[in-house]
Amino acid sequence: MAVDIRASGAALEGRVVVVTGGNGGIGLAIAEACARAGASVAVWAMNPDKNAAAVERLVSSGARAVAHRCDVRSEEQVEAALNRTVGELGRVDTLFANAGIKPVTPFLDMGLEEWRQVMAVNLDGAFLSMRAAARHMVARGGGGSLVAVSSVSAFDGSPGMEHYAASKAGLLALVRSVAVELARHGVRCNALVPGFVDTEMTADWRRDDRMMDATIRRTPARRWGSPADVAPAAVFLADPEYRFHTGATLVVDGGYSVA
Ligand code: NAP
Numbered sequence: 530m531a532v533d534i535r536a537s538g539a540a541l542e543g544r545v546v547v548v549t550g551g552n553g554g555i556g557l558a559i560a561e562a563c564a565r566a567g568a569s570v571a572v573w574a575m576n577p578d579k580n581a582a583a584v585e586r587l588v589s590s591g592a593r594a595v596a597h598r599c600d601v602r603s604e605e606q607v608e609a610a611l612n613r614t615v616g617e618l619g620r621v622d623t624l625f626a627n628a629g630i631k632p633v634t635p636f637l638d639m640g641l642e643e644w645r646q647v648m649a650v651n652l653d654g655a656f657l658s659m660r661a662a663a664r665h666m667v668a669r670g671g672g673g674s675l676v677a678v679s680s681v682s683a684f685d686g687s688p689g690m691e692h693y694a695a696s697k698a699g700l701l702a703l704v705r706s707v708a709v710e711l712a713r714h715g716v717r718c719n720a721l722v723p724g725f726v727d728t729e730m731t732a733d734w735r736r737d738d739r740m741m742d743a744t745i746r747r748t749p750a751r752r753w754g755s756p757a758d759v760a761p762a763a764v765f766l767a768d769p770e771y772r773f774h775t776g777a778t779l780v781v782d783g784g785y786s787v788a
Pocket of ligand 1: 549550551552553554555556573574575576577579599600601602627628629630631650654678679680681722723724725726727728729730731
């Protein structure tokens with residue numbers, strides 16, 4: 530019988546995980562799940578009160594955790610957050626590029642400013658944070674895991690969210706290219722694709738009965754997901770045991786995208 534030699538140890542013991550936008554919603558659930566799996570966690574996000582609350586929650590559950598105020602649109606702030614995280618926690622093994630925004634505006638009224646805002650957070654932010662972590666991982670040696678949090682909007686027609694959908698599809702292309710380029714350094718790069726998940730980002734939709742009815746009817750699991758439904762997949766993507774798993778798209782959507 531095969532013996533799991535990790536049976537007594539957690540999957541991410543001794544590892545350091547960064548979660549951008551890790552102070553709420555899916556990001557906080559990812560941070561908590563990684564912490565439960567043994568990782569030290571750094572949250573990079575903007576709101577100082579939410580950052581402090583997230584750290585308190587993580588630390589009170591026994592994790593080692595820090596938060597840095599970081600606007601992922603800023604190259605300077607991302608580099609500073611990486612340096613501070615490495616200074617405090619010693620290294621970075623996994624980075625989740627999770628920070629995102631999703632304004633909804635009819636396409637005919639969508640302004641260039643709003644388009645650029647969405648690209649700046651969702652795509653530039655992922656590029657800057659993944660690149661900072663990748664540079665650190667390659668310089669340090671020993672590999673690592675980069676994960677971009679995309680969305681089923683990357684596959685679906687998403688009216689009123691053309692910018693959001695384009696940014697999330699862009700992440701899939703970014704992930705594939707980085708996976709190919711950095712594989713020789715042992716740095717993996719994958720996409721995590723949630724379906725409809727109950728968070729602050731989707732609060733307006735939760736109040737819209739027609740939207741809820743349509744999405745639940747199309748989802749084979751017959752419900753929306755919670756952040757905790759997505760988090761175990763994140764631990765899998767961070768786990769260094771899966772060292773041959775790169776360039777992939779992991780969909781966690783209750784079957785929505787195949788129905
Ligand atoms: P959320 O609760 O609104 O969380 C978004 C996070 O992004 C917040 O922590 C926010 O932190 C952070 N953020 C926004 N702008 C930022 C910036 N410029 N710099 C740094 N952090 C920034 O939404 P969520 O639903 O958990 O979304 C998390 C990710 O999952 C997003 O990429 C989203 O597109 C994706 N997603 C969500 C769903 C869903 O149904 N909820 C489905 C598919 C994909 P501050 O408040 O501190 O700014």
